[in-house]
Amino acid sequence: MQPLQGELASFCSWSTSGMQIDGKGKGVGSATWENYEYAIKVYLGYLVRFEKVAVPSLKLFTDPHSYVKYISFLDKKETSIVTIKNHISLAKKVVSWLACDASRAESLVFADVQQWYDALRVQLIQKIPRKRKDPGVLEEEGAWLPAEDVLALFEDLRLKALHMCKADELNPVQARALHDACLANCMLGYLPPIRLACLRSLQLPNEGIPCLDKDCKSSQCKGNRLAVKQAALWISLPHHKNQDKWDNAIIEVALPHQLDELLHEYLVRGHSMVAPGQPYVFANRKGLPFGDASSLTAYWHDLMKRLGCPAKFPPNRLRHIFVDERGGKDRAEGPTDKGAAQLMGNSVKQWSQSYDLKFHRREAAEAMEAMAPWREAMLKKAKGKQPAVPESEGQPSDGDLVIDLAESGDDEEDLGDQSVGDEVSEYESCDDSNVDLTGSACAFP
Numbered sequence: 001m002q003p004l005q006g007e008l009a010s011f012c013s014w015s016t017s018g019m020q021i022d023g024k025g026k027g028v029g030s031a032t033w034e035n036y037e038y039a040i041k042v043y044l045g046y047l048v049r050f051e052k053v054a055v056p057s058l059k060l061f062t063d064p065h066s067y068v069k070y071i072s073f074l075d076k077k078e079t080s081i082v083t084i085k086n087h088i089s090l091a092k093k094v095v096s097w098l099a100c101d102a103s104r105a106e107s108l109v110f111a112d113v114q115q116w117y118d119a120l121r122v123q124l125i126q127k128i129p130r131k132r133k134d135p136g137v138l139e140e141e142g143a144w145l146p147a148e149d150v151l152a153l154f155e156d157l158r159l160k161a162l163h164m165c166k167a168d169e170l171n172p173v174q175a176r177a178l179h180d181a182c183l184a185n186c187m188l189g190y191l192p193p194i195r196l197a198c199l200r201s202l203q204l205p206n207e208g209i210p211c212l213d214k215d216c217k218s219s220q221c222k223g224n225r226l227a228v229k230q231a232a233l234w235i236s237l238p239h240h241k242n243q244d245k246w247d248n249a250i251i252e253v254a255l256p257h258q259l260d261e262l263l264h265e266y267l268v269r270g271h272s273m274v275a276p277g278q279p280y281v282f283a284n285r286k287g288l289p290f291g292d293a294s295s296l297t298a299y300w301h302d303l304m305k306r307l308g309c310p311a312k313f314p315p316n317r318l319r320h321i322f323v324d325e326r327g328g329k330d331r332a333e334g335p336t337d338k339g340a341a342q343l344m345g346n347s348v349k350q351w352s353q354s355y356d357l358k359f360h361r362r363e364a365a366e367a368m369e370a371m372a373p374w375r376e377a378m379l380k381k382a383k384g385k386q387p388a389v390p391e392s393e394g395q396p397s398d399g400d401l402v403i404d405l406a407e408s409g410d411d412e413e414d415l416g417d418q419s420v421g422d423e424v425s426e427y428e429s430c431d432d433s434n435v436d437l438t439g440s441a442c443a444f445p
């Protein structure tokens with residue numbers, strides 16, 4: 001085993017352990033670990049490539065000279081301060097791990113390095129202004145669509161898919177179109193923008209398949225899945241961002257009729273062609289599950305391009321688009337702010353972290369029901385703008401809707417001035433391709 005691989009294995013074991021004698025807080029999940037590993041390799045890859053370091057090792061995190069060069073590199077690439085803070089938090093974590101087996105003399109050095117990282121973080125927060133997400137700028141850059149345009153696009157997909165389903169048999173292209181219509185309409189419209197990790201991990205309503213979540217500790221758990229109950233399709237999400245905070249409360253609700261209808265067609269007629277033998281609802285063009293956030297983002301970009309979408313944005317931007325509409329002065333009828341805040345946990349992160357850590361079933365359900373008039377209002381607004389949008393099929397059902405209240409982290413959200421040590425978990429929220437870990441520039445050899 002190469003030295004670095006050994007170090008990574010040991011650091012992984014330490015980071016993911018639920019019983020960190022030397023560390024702070026709980027162990028991280030496998031998705032977070034993957035993000036850690038990636039970020040570490042980007043840093044070491046930078047040193048190998050640009051600083052001619054011969055032997056990459058985690059010990060390089062104790063070298064302020066190397067690290068400050070790397071941070072300067074990130075800064076030149078206009079990496080956001082949020083991402084840079086994440087890098088620093090991870091660096092501190094690596095040093096904490098190194099300190100576990102350090103000699104007394106080394107421990108003193110490592111303690112100095114930790115202090116240096118804290119100071120660096122404070123300096124960088126002052127130096128690099130936080131870039132506010134501005135829909136106007138994003139729209140100019142072709143990275144934004146107003147909510148009504150997004151919904152019109154998704155509605156178009158849905159209606160075309162349903163039209164195709166009138167045929168006796170679907171061909172693979174039609175099955176794929178049905179898949180895409182389901183994916184888009186699960187992302188926003190009937191539901192608030194649910195967390196992509198929940199969509200990626202959504203399993204088929206097949207009771208025989210156990211939970212496939214790598215970090216699941218319950219043998220009874222059925223995993224994030226669609227479920228058939230009382231002849232209706234439900235979504236059930238035991239694994240979500242606030243799983244721990246909400247004492248393992250399962251987010252579980254019936255889907256509105258139109259979405260149920262669309263998904264039913266896909267599950268019965270499309271899935272076997274799109275993803276034969278796969279236990280997950282959604283799949284890439286090879287029929288394989290979306291293993292990570294970037295694979296779904298790439299698929300999404302391709303889909304939007306094929307649809308002739310005038311903008312290019314990662315699927316996670318739907319969350320910003322939704323919040324932007326709700327915050328607008330001429331917002332449509334829809335969920336209340338408090339309800340939307342529940343649904344979009346990240347928007348009121350400190351609020352939710354400080355004193356509101358529970359899953360509020362009633363408020364969440366009310367907000368979800370209000371998604372129906374909101375969706376109608378968006379489609380009406382879009383119709384006014386784009387006469388080409390096909391006729392809607394009437395009012396959506398007022399049935400119970402699904403909530404993903406799981407999101408508590410978002411890459412663009414700042415945690416403010418809370419202690420650095422608690423912040424490493426921010427890597428958990430790498431669903432957004434906006435997180436620039438600079439990998440393209442310095443891939444680890």
Ligand SMILES: [Zn+2]
Pocket residue numbers: 211212213216217218221222223224238239
């Ligand atoms: Zn599970």
